[in-house]
Amino acid sequence: EGVTMSTTSLNTNANSDGEADTVSVALRVRPLVRSEIERGCQIAVQRAGDGSPQVTVNRAETFTYNYVFDTADSQQDIYDDCVHPKLKKLLSGYNVTILAYGQTGSGKTYTMGTSFNGIMDENAGVIPRAIHEIFKEIDAMSSSDTTSKSKFVVTCSFVELYQEQLIDLFSPNRSTVDVREVKSRIVMPGLTELQVQSAKEVTDYLMKGSAGRAVGSTAMNESSSRSHAIFTITVVASQTDGRDSVTTSKFNLVDLAGSERASKTLASGDRFKEGVNINKGLLALGNVINSLGSGQASGFIAYRQSKLTRLLQDSLGGNSITLMIACVSPADYNVAETLSTLRYADRALQIKNRPVVNLDPHAAEVNQLKDIIQKLRMDLL
Numbered sequence: 001e002g003v004t005m006s007t008t009s010l011n012t013n014a015n016s017d018g019e020a021d022t023v024s025v026a027l028r029v030r031p032l033v034r035s036e037i038e039r040g041c042q043i044a045v046q047r048a049g050d051g052s053p054q055v056t057v058n059r060a061e062t063f064t065y066n067y068v069f070d071t072a073d074s075q076q077d078i079y080d081d082c083v084h085p086k087l088k089k090l091l092s093g094y095n096v097t098i099l100a101y102g103q104t105g106s107g108k109t110y111t112m113g114t115s116f117n118g119i120m121d122e123n124a125g126v127i128p129r130a131i132h133e134i135f136k137e138i139d140a141m142s143s144s145d146t147t148s149k150s151k152f153v154v155t156c157s158f159v160e161l162y163q164e165q166l167i168d169l170f171s172p173n174r175s176t177v178d179v180r181e182v183k184s185r186i187v188m189p190g191l192t193e194l195q196v197q198s199a200k201e202v203t204d205y206l207m208k209g210s211a212g213r214a215v216g217s218t219a220m221n222e223s224s225s226r227s228h229a230i231f232t233i234t235v236v237a238s239q240t241d242g243r244d245s246v247t248t249s250k251f252n253l254v255d256l257a258g259s260e261r262a263s264k265t266l267a268s269g270d271r272f273k274e275g276v277n278i279n280k281g282l283l284a285l286g287n288v289i290n291s292l293g294s295g296q297a298s299g300f301i302a303y304r305q306s307k308l309t310r311l312l313q314d315s316l317g318g319n320s321i322t323l324m325i326a327c328v329s330p331a332d333y334n335v336a337e338t339l340s341t342l343r344y345a346d347r348a349l350q351i352k353n354r355p356v357v358n359l360d361p362h363a364a365e366v367n368q369l370k371d372i373i374q375k376l377r378m379d380l381l
């Protein structure tokens with residue numbers, strides 16, 4: 001589907017497809033893990049029997065989302081149902097964000113595939129699957145012998161937010177970067193943006209970058225990561241037929257830090273400090289979700305409270321097609337944290353975004369000038 005230009009405005013968002021689109025929420029209930037089985041845990045989170053996207057906790061409280069996945073659903077199922085449909089949008093110029101939220105050990109990293117091991121098997125998560133499909137689509141679209149040929153430039157970046165410090169995981173020695181707002185766009189000056197030609201190249205970088213993440217061990221999960229990880233793929237698409245429109249779209253894949261309160265992880269000392277800072281980002285995220293969800297979208301939204309919310313400014317209430325994957329444990333032992341995640345996810349359902357195709361303003365201007373020249377030529381004839 002081609003992008004049409006308005007002839008009355010040179011604005012970046014000159015097209016009129018900026019319809020409000022609510023954030024969609026997928027709930028994923030993972031199977032019991034060994035530690036829960038050893039603890040004698042019982043299943044406390046049940047999916048509705050009729051196939052509707054609902055779960056009930058302790059046979060008492062029921063929640064409804066856009067999608068509910070449980071132990072019967074594979075990585076492929078999650079990808080096919082809620083990620084695949086968004087890639088067409090990404091390649092036609094929209095920003096797309098996928099956020100994984102939940103307590104430590106609930107399956108965020110497994111679902112996202114942030115720590116890719118290089119093997120494209122049934123365990124591969126959202127990120128490596130999406131990377132492969134993006135390149136498959138791009139190759140098909142650039143080699144098509146129809147007139148609507150497209151040219152794509154793909155870059156990627158990988159940052160970790162740890163104790164309110166943004167670390168460039170693609171820099172040689174974990175350099176920190178700053179986040180700024182320039183002309184209502186969020187930018188990180190100096191961030192390493194790697195230009196990539198193939199899926200293999202991107203997944204190799206993903207593996208290298210995730211190996212450099214800060215990892216702390218807590219009582220809850222030996223290798224739980226106490227930081228947020230944000231992997232971003234930027235696609236610049238140029239139509240090489242008559243009308244030279246250029247779109248730039250960003251695909252943000254976010255593996256958030258554990259949402260549990262510090263106390264449950266028996267955190268102390270440094271770990272405790274980490275807990276406090278993680279809570280700062282997630283607390284700010286919760287505040288943003290609350291104010292956006294309560295319909296006061298025209299009022300003040302506190303994006304500046306943390307770097308996390310600044311980075312996600314466009315993903316929440318802004319220019320992005322956004323999916324939150326809320327991850328929970330099925331165990332009775334974790335019900336308090338599970339209910340907290342379910343309520344958080346419930347509020348995210350209320351957020352309305354305004355995704356638009358991101359046309360390059362210079363390309364738009366060139367197009368309009370071409371139109372004018374064409375008209376003048378016709379007048380001369």
Ligand code: ADP
Pocket residue numbers: 029030031033102103104105106107108109110111221224225258327
């Ligand atoms: P988090 O990133 O939220 O801390 P992880 O993704 O590391 O949690 O998952 C914790 C453990 O549970 C890992 O051993 C992971 O392989 C396992 N796990 C998570 N989700 C699933 C699932 N849907 N199916 C099978 N195992 C899972």
Ligand code: MG
Pocket residue numbers: 105108109110224225
């Ligand atoms: Mg994790």
